[in-house]
Amino acid sequence: MEEQELTQEIKPPVSTKGPGRWLKDNLFNTWYNTLLTCLALVFLFFAFKGFLTWAFTEAEWGVIPANFRLFMVGSYPQEQIWRVWTVIYILSVLMGLSAGLWGGLVLRFAVVLSGVWFISALLPFGFELSTRGWCLGAIAMIAVSFFLGRDRTGLRSWILGGWILSFPVIMGVLRGFGENGVLTSRWGGLLLTLILAISGIVVSFPLGVFLALCRQSRLPVIRWVSTTYIEMVRGVPLITILFMGNVLIPIFMPGFDINQVLRMILCLIFFSAAYMAENVRGGLQGVPRGQHEAAQAVGLNYVQTTLFIVLPQALRSVIPAIVGQFIALFKDTSLVSVIGLIDLLGVARSILANQDWLGLQAEVYLFVAFIYFVFCYAMSYASQDIETDLGVGKH
Numbered sequence: 001m002e003e004q005e006l007t008q009e010i011k012p013p014v015s016t017k018g019p020g021r022w023l024k025d026n027l028f029n030t031w032y033n034t035l036l037t038c039l040a041l042v043f044l045f046f047a048f049k050g051f052l053t054w055a056f057t058e059a060e061w062g063v064i065p066a067n068f069r070l071f072m073v074g075s076y077p078q079e080q081i082w083r084v085w086t087v088i089y090i091l092s093v094l095m096g097l098s099a100g101l102w103g104g105l106v107l108r109f110a111v112v113l114s115g116v117w118f119i120s121a122l123l124p125f126g127f128e129l130s131t132r133g134w135c136l137g138a139i140a141m142i143a144v145s146f147f148l149g150r151d152r153t154g155l156r157s158w159i160l161g162g163w164i165l166s167f168p169v170i171m172g173v174l175r176g177f178g179e180n181g182v183l184t185s186r187w188g189g190l191l192l193t194l195i196l197a198i199s200g201i202v203v204s205f206p207l208g209v210f211l212a213l214c215r216q217s218r219l220p221v222i223r224w225v226s227t228t229y230i231e232m233v234r235g236v237p238l239i240t241i242l243f244m245g246n247v248l249i250p251i252f253m254p255g256f257d258i259n260q261v262l263r264m265i266l267c268l269i270f271f272s273a274a275y276m277a278e279n280v281r282g283g284l285q286g287v288p289r290g291q292h293e294a295a296q297a298v299g300l301n302y303v304q305t306t307l308f309i310v311l312p313q314a315l316r317s318v319i320p321a322i323v324g325q326f327i328a329l330f331k332d333t334s335l336v337s338v339i340g341l342i343d344l345l346g347v348a349r350s351i352l353a354n355q356d357w358l359g360l361q362a363e364v365y366l367f368v369a370f371i372y373f374v375f376c377y378a379m380s381y382a383s384q385d386i387e388t389d390l391g392v393g394k395h
Helices: 002-006 019-026 031-058 068-073 082-102 104-122 131-149 153-175 189-215 220-234 238-252 260-286 289-297 302-317 319-338 344-352 361-390
Strands: none
Touching: 068 189, 068 344, 068 361, 082 104, 082 131, 082 153, 104 131, 104 361, 153 189, 189 220, 189 260, 189 302, 189 319, 189 344, 220 260, 238 260, 238 319, 260 302, 260 319, 289 302, 302 319, 319 344, 319 361, 344 361
8 A cells, every 4th residue: 555655646736827927927027028018008998999989888789688589599489499498408418418427628618508508597688488497497407417427437328329319309309390390491590500500510520531531542433533522512612502502402302302401501511521521631641651551560451540540640630620610611601691591690680671770780790790709719719628638739
């Protein structure tokens, strides 16, 4: 027992700096840095003085709470809003279980999500039907699931399976069946934007990896087909593909009733997969040839070498490019508003078309821009955290 205590690894202390020490070391450590800091503060004050004066004294922010429900779910029927909260509860349970099992980044996102629901419960506006109760219920779901999944390594496969199955379940809950179902034409706002973005990201990533591997294939037919598809899609603007999907899919598939939302999802997937394939191909080409030879030397076949040796290294080196494509796809979902879908940007346009809110473009578009920024920054933050954990950029 004493030998174990003597040989126990002791990590070096982590040096942390408070806000005051950080300011002193980085902004006020020398006289010229102090002067530059003061000049920068004066410049920022005069640069943003007009905007801050307008934002706090002149802007009419009442347009946001008055149309908050439209921003979130569009024209989704009020009597069916329980479907949206059911989806939120499903995701809250999965998030809590994942936070309890893996901790780290997932736990931080779970805490932030709980904070968002807590602030939403305090707001004097939002959805009807006991909004505060729904928000507090989501917090309770995250907390209970966190303690249920804490250090339960045996639940790992079940939680991963739950995330995989959550997408068809969520789509089924939102759509419903029979006469009581909600047509996808009624979906809108941030709800539709997230559905388009998440569907495109989740499906385009494995499809892009598959296309990249096909382009690296030694079989000429597979390589030519993959190359042709990638170059054709990359040579056409996304808005053109959306128009083509909206018009041509019903013509070429007359026997299938593919609604407009599904058509736009397919267009986003096929478009993003082509760019994703090139990002992954860059990572594949960056893996040294010696890795292939070493894998073959220990008896691994081509599939095993690709899955366990080459692909992990390739994906690790192109994480910034992959996440950048995810962010671009999330922002590109705003283009569906020109097809007739009322996503987050489409809701903003419909609100500004109302005579009660004429002339409030700045307030509405700033709110929409803030929502886009929050989600894009969250993806960027997650990317940086993953890169740190994997040691990307370190030798």
